[in-house]
Amino acid sequence: MNQNIVAAGVIGLTTIALVLTGCSFGTGGFGTISLDLTDAPIVDAEGVEGVFITIESIAYNLNDEWVEDTDFSGPQTFNLLELTGGEIAPLSDMEIEAGEVTQIRFMTAAAVEGDDSTMQSYIAIDNDGVADGDDTDDTKHELFVPSADQTGYKANGPFTVPVNGTIEITADFDIRKSVHEKSGGIYILRPTIRLVVNNQAGTIVGDFTDDSTEAFQNYTIFAYEDGTYDSNESSLTIPFENAISSTAPIDSDDDDILDSYKIPFLAEGNYDLVVVGVASDGTYTVLDSSSYNDIEVSAESEVTQHIVL
Numbered sequence: 502m503n504q505n506i507v508a509a510g511v512i513g514l515t516t517i518a519l520v521l522t523g524c525s526f527g528t529g530g531f532g533t534i535s536l537d538l539t540d541a542p543i544v545d546a547e548g549v550e551g552v553f554i555t556i557e558s559i560a561y562n563l564n565d566e567w568v569e570d571t572d573f574s575g576p577q578t579f580n581l582l583e584l585t586g587g588e589i590a591p592l593s594d595m596e597i598e599a600g601e602v603t604q605i606r607f608m609t610a611a612a613v614e615g616d617d618s619t620m621q622s623y624i625a626i627d628n629d630g631v632a633d634g635d636d637t638d639d640t641k642h643e644l645f646v647p648s649a650d651q652t653g654y655k656a657n658g659p660f661t662v663p664v665n666g667t668i669e670i671t672a673d674f675d676i677r678k679s680v681h682e683k684s685g686g687i688y689i690l691r692p693t694i695r696l697v698v699n700n701q702a703g704t705i706v707g708d709f710t711d712d713s714t715e716a717f718q719n720y721t722i723f724a725y726e727d728g729t730y731d732s733n734e735s736s737l738t739i740p741f742e743n744a745i746s747s748t749a750p751i752d753s754d755d756d757d758i759l760d761s762y763k764i765p766f767l768a769e770g771n772y773d774l775v776v777v778g779v780a781s782d783g784t785y786t787v788l789d790s791s792s793y794n795d796i797e798v799s800a801e802s803e804v805t806q807h808i809v810l
Contacts, residue, residue, distance in 0.1 A: 530664035717778035
């Protein structure tokens with residue numbers, strides 16, 4: 502099992518606090534927070550059938566006070582691998598006092614490393630090494646959070662709930678960066694979660710054509726902020742750790758229709774694409790890091806960039 506398998510979410514009665522960008526806003530009146538969940542696919546571990554997290558509750562730090570999300574009914578369990586390619590799971594549409602939210606807190610059910618198993622947040626791996634959609638031949642591995650990390654994870658920066666309006670937020674769990682296998686088959690969860698204000702984000706789409714002679718099990722397309730890719734990233738403990746997002750090409754299953762790809766929920770700005778081949782053992786080969794650069798993404802729009810290898 503490649504140690505860079507990943508998942509997201511976390512913690513046995515542990516807190517993950519996340520924060521969004523926005524601007525200051527005076528209080529008074531009510532607005533709505535619409536919160537969704539999504540994920541980027543993983544292709545470096547073909548035996549992974551699913552990565553499941555159980556969320557028990559959600560709260561917002563609004564105007565310096567914690568407010569429980571009464572619209573979210575927990576516990577709810579989500580398979581993050583079903584939430585890729587722009588697929589989302591609605592979490593909440595909560596009416597809340599207008600103003601500035603500095604943090605979102607997710608209470609999730611996962612065991613602290615060394616504690617008794619709860620099997621509420623786990624990774625499922627096919628015993629034959631290839632995910633086939635049949636859970637009868639899967640082994641479930643508990644996702645543990647290190648005891649030192651019980652206080653959770655925070656990212657700071659405010660966003661605004663408008664009076665008589667709605668702010669739509671997507672929480673993008675990057676499971677490729679978040680779950681790590683230790684020796685002895687222990688899986689550790691250190692979540693990496695990117696929060697996106699939907700009306701400030703766009704999408705890169707295009708056809709994907711491989712005319713090369715070298716065969717790979719799969720491919721990954723990483724999106725980097727313009728000019729930030731380093732050629733040494735493939736050798737990091739978590740390869741391509743600094744990518745903003747990633748996706749895998751979608752096989753059309755039709756010789757007359759090209760394969761395609763889609764990278765949604767990108768904040769407005771310019772991006773470079775790095776195309777990587779993934780071998781059957783999960784190792785990477787960078788195939789192209791220079792042909793698809795300076796792609797401009799605008800809010801609430803799609804930009805087309807075809808890829809030909």
